Amino acid sequence: xxxxxxxINFSMxxxxxxxxxxxxxxxxxxxxxGEEKPSKIDRKIHIxxxxxxGGLSFIPLLLLVIEIDNNLIRNIIYFSYFIFFIGFxxxxxxxxxxxxxxxxxxxxxxxxLLQNNFYINDFQNQILNYLFVSNILISYCFSLLxxxxxxxxxxxxxxxxxxxxxxxxxxxxxxxxxxxxxSNDIFSISICMLACCLILYYLNISxxxxxxxxxxxxxxxxxxxxxxxxxxxxxxxxxxxxxxxLFYPIIEVCLSFFRRFFKKDLKSFxxxxxxxxxxxxxxxxxxxxxxxxSINDVYINSLSSVCILFPFLMMILFGExxxxxxxxxxxLISFCAVYLFFYSYLFxxxxxx
Numbered sequence: 001x002x003x004x005x006x007x008i009n010f011s012m013x014x015x016x017x018x019x020x021x022x023x024x025x026x027x028x029x030x031x032x033x034g035e036e037k038p039s040k041i042d043r044k045i046h047i048x049x050x051x052x053x054g055g056l057s058f059i060p061l062l063l064l065v066i067e068i069d070n071n072l073i074r075n076i077i078y079f080s081y082f083i084f085f086i087g088f089x090x091x092x093x094x095x096x097x098x099x100x101x102x103x104x105x106x107x108x109x110x111x112x113l114l115q116n117n118f119y120i121n122d123f124q125n126q127i128l129n130y131l132f133v134s135n136i137l138i139s140y141c142f143s144l145l146x147x148x149x150x151x152x153x154x155x156x157x158x159x160x161x162x163x164x165x166x167x168x169x170x171x172x173x174x175x176x177x178x179x180x181x182x183s184n185d186i187f188s189i190s191i192c193m194l195a196c197c198l199i200l201y202y203l204n205i206s207x208x209x210x211x212x213x214x215x216x217x218x219x220x221x222x223x224x225x226x227x228x229x230x231x232x233x234x235x236x237x238x239x240x241x242x243x244x245x246l247f248y249p250i251i252e253v254c255l256s257f258f259r260r261f262f263k264k265d266l267k268s269f270x271x272x273x274x275x276x277x278x279x280x281x282x283x284x285x286x287x288x289x290x291x292x293x294s295i296n297d298v299y300i301n302s303l304s305s306v307c308i309l310f311p312f313l314m315m316i317l318f319g320e321x322x323x324x325x326x327x328x329x330x331x332l333i334s335f336c337a338v339y340l341f342f343y344s345y346l347f348x349x350x351x352x353x
Contacts, residue, residue, distance in 0.1 A: 006184075009067055010192055016060035017196040024053055025203050025210050034091045034213065050209050052091040055084060055216025057200050061192055072116055073185045076226040079112045083151065083222040087214030102152075105218070109147045112226075119143035120232050123239045143229065150228075151221035153249025156256060158217045160277045161298065162205030163305035165197045165212065168220050170313055171245050172197070175227060178236050186227060186236070193223065205305065208298045221249070244319065244332045248312065251339065252276065276339075279346035280304045311338075 024031070034053035062081065065074050086104050090096040113119065119139040123129050132142045158164040176190035203210050212220070228242045252275055259274060281304040288295055319331045 005067055006188060009063055010188075010195065013060045013063050013192050014195040016063075017057045018199045020059065021054065021057045021199045021203065021210070024051060024056065025207075028209060036094070036211075050211050052211050052213035052215075054200055054204065054210045054212040055088060055091065055214075055219055057212075058084070058193075058196055058216060058219050061189075061196060064188060064192060067188065068185050070185050072118070072230070073189070075112065075116055076223065076230070077189075079108060080219050080223040080226070082108050084215045084219035087155070087216070087218035089215075091213035091215050101214075105151060106144075106148065109144060109151075109222070113140060113143055113147075118226070118229065120146075120229050120239065122233065122235075125239070128239070146229075147222065147225050149250045149253050150225035150246055151218055153246075153251075153253045154221035154224070155214060155217035156252045156275060157249050157277060158212060159275055160281055160304040161208045161302040162201060163277050163308060164217055164220065165201040165204055166305055166309040167248065167312070168224065169194055169197050169201060170309065170316065171224055174245060174316065175231060175237075179231065182236055183231075183234060186231060186234075189223070189227060193220075205302045208301055240329055240332055241319075244335060245316070247332065247335060248308075248339070251336070255343070274347060274351070276343050276346070277304055277308060279343070279350055280307050282350050283346060 028035075028049075028051040031051060031053070034051050035049060036052050037049050062077065065077055068074055068077075083105060086101050086108070090101060120143060121133060121139075123132065131138070133139055154164055154167070157167065172190045172194040176187055176194060179186035179190060181187075200210065200212065204212075225246075228246060231237050232239050232242055256272070256275065260272060281301060284304055284307070285297075285300050288300060315331070315335050322331075
């Protein structure tokens, strides 16, 4: 239910977030902290100086604790900022080892899970429940693994303009839609998260000058990951629906790990330029160059995210339309097959470049 207090809080959060985003954008030339210059590293697609401090736009979401009485939801919000701080330090100093960040993240997520006894308690599937719910240690380890995959997955897909934020907007919109009149807390978090992303998304996809950074990516990953488990436990969405929504960032981490593990000259924590969004970018740029089309590289960058987000959105809409007729499992498998087919095609095409 939308109350007067919610509308006031929502307006304050959206206004504050928009103001922070606009100020960061217009004063980016004067703010040297979090500044990232063009790099010769292949995975760095942007070609002009950018600021990585866009994650600060999520700070106003802390106002949500004013109207939320649920201690678990409050802890989810608090720990989201603890996780944010790990990435934000890297955004500012650009010198924090990925191993240090990983271990700090692992420690904080472990504390959160143990403190709140937080894990998926029902997969709506007897086999999955037997494998992952019947034993508390297995449930804890599965939840910890899931969090680490989701947090790092959202950071992995933050490589082209609008992809991470677009994914966040879509998932938050789905959660807001399904939680409306079911869970006021989840609805409030989801709709406010979506609102905070809008201005940032517009400036990110249209100019490429402001990024959410590691801090913003970690924040989004933890918050959406925690909400996803909470939604499953409340029965608002089943585990297959949630798995479908989070499939893309998670599969990026899994493919990246195995790709780097089997490639002898790279360590699993080291970055490469074979993520799906990068391959789509290379393909679009090659096509445009062949056709001698004059287009700003920023728009090629942004178009790459649209090429990924549009089919993802269409699959979600299709799933909503046919959910009463087709099992969610088959929709998830179909999406996996389509993803792996296109990824394999693009990877084989550009793996020697």
